[in-house]
Amino acid sequence: MRAWRAHSYGSYKDVLQLDDLPALTAPAGGAVVKVEAAALNFPDLLSIAGQYQVKAPLPFTPGIEAAGTVVRTGAGSTFSVGDQVIVSAPWGAFAEETAAADRQLLRWPTGLSAAEAASFVVTYHTGYLALAHRAALRAGETLLVHGGAGGVGIAAIQLGKALGATVIATAGADDKLEICRAAGADHVINYRSGDWVAAVKQLTGGKGADVIYDPVGGDVFDQSLKCIAWEGRILVIGFASGKIPELKLNRVLLKNISVVGLFWGAYQMHDPAKVVACHDALCALVAAGKIRPVIWKELPLAELPTALAALESRQSHGKIAIIP
Numbered sequence: 001m002r003a004w005r006a007h008s009y010g011s012y013k014d015v016l017q018l019d020d021l022p023a024l025t026a027p028a029g030g031a032v033v034k035v036e037a038a039a040l041n042f043p044d045l046l047s048i049a050g051q052y053q054v055k056a057p058l059p060f061t062p063g064i065e066a067a068g069t070v071v072r073t074g075a076g077s078t079f080s081v082g083d084q085v086i087v088s089a090p091w092g093a094f095a096e097e098t099a100a101a102d103r104q105l106l107r108w109p110t111g112l113s114a115a116e117a118a119s120f121v122v123t124y125h126t127g128y129l130a131l132a133h134r135a136a137l138r139a140g141e142t143l144l145v146h147g148g149a150g151g152v153g154i155a156a157i158q159l160g161k162a163l164g165a166t167v168i169a170t171a172g173a174d175d176k177l178e179i180c181r182a183a184g185a186d187h188v189i190n191y192r193s194g195d196w197v198a199a200v201k202q203l204t205g206g207k208g209a210d211v212i213y214d215p216v217g218g219d220v221f222d223q224s225l226k227c228i229a230w231e232g233r234i235l236v237i238g239f240a241s242g243k244i245p246e247l248k249l250n251r252v253l254l255k256n257i258s259v260v261g262l263f264w265g266a267y268q269m270h271d272p273a274k275v276v277a278c279h280d281a282l283c284a285l286v287a288a289g290k291i292r293p294v295i296w297k298e299l300p301l302a303e304l305p306t307a308l309a310a311l312e313s314r315q316s317h318g319k320i321a322i323i324p
């Protein structure tokens with residue numbers, strides 16, 4: 001079977017190789033899945049560079065999510081050959097086959113294509129646990145989503161609407177603002193031109209946003225503290241800008257705000273039951289037509305480097321799927 005592997009840490013342009021490997025053996029308490037689609041995430045760039053929270057042992061196959069069919073099971077697995085599943089694991093997705101433990105497999109939401117199912121877990125689970133669980137977003141509140149046309153951004157816009165919020169989305173280009181609108185945003189703002197902080201204040205009658213969803217970090221995080229409402233919650237989702245912000249705590253105190261972190265991967269380890277409950281709630285939202293992944297492009301396995309380049313250069317929107 002063919003699999004992309006990083007043989008050292010570095011830029012994907014230098015270290016990735018498409019290798020021919022023997023068929024995988026199913027681990028005890030797990031299964032081998034024939035990959036029908038895998039999806040890219042910003043953390044793929046970081047893990048190939050050896051800069052992600054979880055460092056994969058070399059050589060490794062990058063890719064943290066896929067959808068496919070179980071083809072072999074290990075002793076004690078609760079899955080059966082033929083089951084259609086979503087895989088979510090720290091690495092292994094950009095290949096024709098991937099092996100995973102049972103706790104890394106979830107049911108394929110009815111009605112989603114392979115590319116959509118592969119693009120589902122990371123972005124929607126992150127959004128749901130952040131908005132519904134960690135920030136307790138309430139109907140009628142205002143949600144500000146940064147990087148709204150990105151993978152996690154589009155999911156957060158759709159989920160904000162499904163939870164009854166008024167959604168303001170930011171993005172860095174006019175065509176991306178249209179993507180945010182199509183995902184359901186009530187208001188859109190270009191945060192690379194003009195005074196977006198003033199625009200948020202104006203849209204909220206001077207009050208600011210109740211919940212801010214920030215996958216960008218850097219200056220965007222710093223500026224967000226100027227347009228957050230009293231008792232607002234700012235969700236620390238990621239640092240796509242490349243800059244991890246620092247915070248003077250007097251600002252937290254003075255505005256009565258909460259800075260709330262969310263690392264989805266940790267829920268698989270610390271609270272797998274919550275992951276399953278979250279997945280069930282999200283599958284119900286898919287069935288109700290309230291959420292659906294937006295796929296920018298589907299590309300063949302051999303074109304993974306092209307796909308990573310599109311993600312890195314901010315050309316893409318929504319999700320990029322790889323079809324082996």
Ligand SMILES: NC(=O)c1ccc[n+]([C@@H]2O[C@H](COP(=O)([O-])OP(=O)(O)OC[C@H]3O[C@@H](n4cnc5c(N)ncnc54)[C@H](OP(=O)(O)O)[C@@H]3O)[C@@H](O)[C@H]2O)c1
Pocket residue numbers: 040041042043122123126147148149150151152153170171172173176215216236237238239240241242262263264265311312313314317318
């Ligand atoms: N906490 C978690 O559990 C979790 C889970 C998944 C992802 N994340 C994090 O969330 C962030 C977004 O991930 P994603 O997969 O949604 O990525 P993505 O699809 O590439 O979206 C990232 C967005 O960030 C914006 N951006 C701003 N500055 C950027 C820069 N210098 N380079 C690239 N993009 C920039 C881009 O929008 P504009 O061009 O419109 O500015 C882009 O649409 C990443 O930091 C990732 O590590 C966290």
